[in-house]
Amino acid sequence: MARKTNILTVAKVKSLTKPGLYPDGDRLYLEISKTGTKRWTYIFTFEGRRRQKGFGPYPEVSLQQARAKRHEANAMVRRGINPILAKPIVTAQNELNTFGAVALDYIANREAGWKNPKHRQQWPNTLRTYAKTIWNTPVDQIEVSDVQKILKPIWHTKPETAKRVRGRIERVLGAATVLGLRTGHNPATWRGNLEHLLGKQRKGPKRHQPAMSYATLPKFLTDLQGQAGVAARALELLIHTATRTSEVLNATWSEFDIEGRVWTIPAERMKAGKEHRIPLAQPVIGLLEALPSHETYLFPGQSNKKPLSNMAMLMLLRRMEISDVTVHGFRSSFRDWCGECTEVPREIAEMALAHEVGNEVERAYRRGDALEKRRKLMELWSDYLISQKSTAA
DSSP, rough: OOOOOOOOOOOHHHOOOEEEEEETTTEEEEOTTTOOOEEEEEEETTTTTTEEEEEEEETTSOHHHHHHHHHHHHHHTTTTOOTTTTTOHHHHHHHHHHHHHHHHHHHHHHGGGGGHHHHHHHHHHHHHSTTTTTTTTTTTGGGGHHHHHHHHGTTTTTTHHHHHHHHHHHHHHHHHHHSSSSSSSSSSSIIIIIIIHOOOOOOOOOOOOOOOGGGHHHHHHHHTTTOSSSHHHHHHHHHTTOOHHHHHHHHHHHGTTTTTTTEEGGGSSSTTTOOEEEEEEHHHHHHHHHSSSSSSSBBBHHHBBBOOTTHHHHHHHTTTTTOSSOSTHHHHHHHHHHHOOOOHHHOOOOTTOOOSOOOOOHHHOOOOHHHHHHHHHHHHHHHHHOOOOOOOO
């Protein structure tokens, strides 16, 4: 769970009078003494011991200034420097206030709340690659022209990457403003700013995940069942249940009710952040019962303490000389089959894929998840997959 930061407000700090410690998050506290005086304090752990450093009295040191001091102290702790003993060298302070330092601090404070592990790699990687010209620049010196120079070369050639880079720069500079490290307009904002310098991006055709035709899936599944190894069994489960790669690879035995024939994926593992129940057809039950018994994961990696690599199923496809589809594309194969070979209502097919159905009001009133209706659908799907009847030419 991500740590809460910036809990206090200027009005709250001003109104508080009762003696005690009031957290702003991320080790910063407003301390009110019995006499009513207020001061900022930074409580941290260094070399296994609890430490405390004063940041000065309030209101002489404002909330924004205290947050800026917290940012500097956090950066010191990460570098193995005790903030209590550190000397206030101007050069070192400037280094702590660079775009790169603020970006890494921003990422460190938020990555625990990111569901997708790719984000933890993409954030620092994209910023180090594309924002390298401002990486060592103090955040209060970054201007619109600096951001424009970063984005202009990739704005039309790599539109998706460019949009992500712009958004990430905007968030880092926004955090720097909250920390009191810069003031004024955010040079990475789009509306009324960069939109006048970069213009609209050309929209290309929407790309879909390369998928296998559902007509060839029964034959493919026969070939897949002839493949040995954990990756093959994981891919079988993924195809039968129309789930995502991460949902299968991180599946634990505790999520499965074999007797009730239901797989319950908890909300924290789902893309939509909502618990998803998957009815299990008999072929899936057979697959599960044939798996070796492990303590936690259905499909453990080499250490048995971590799940199988997220590239394992894709590499299996390549070894089977199938290079024109992706693992995620099997969900599209399922959806095409639903639309062309069954009379199942659209909302049931979408719910089977854990997609949100209807508008916000409709979802608010919908309490059930149509489990039994979806059970019939998934049984039909599994029966089709093992039918050995391909309509491919």
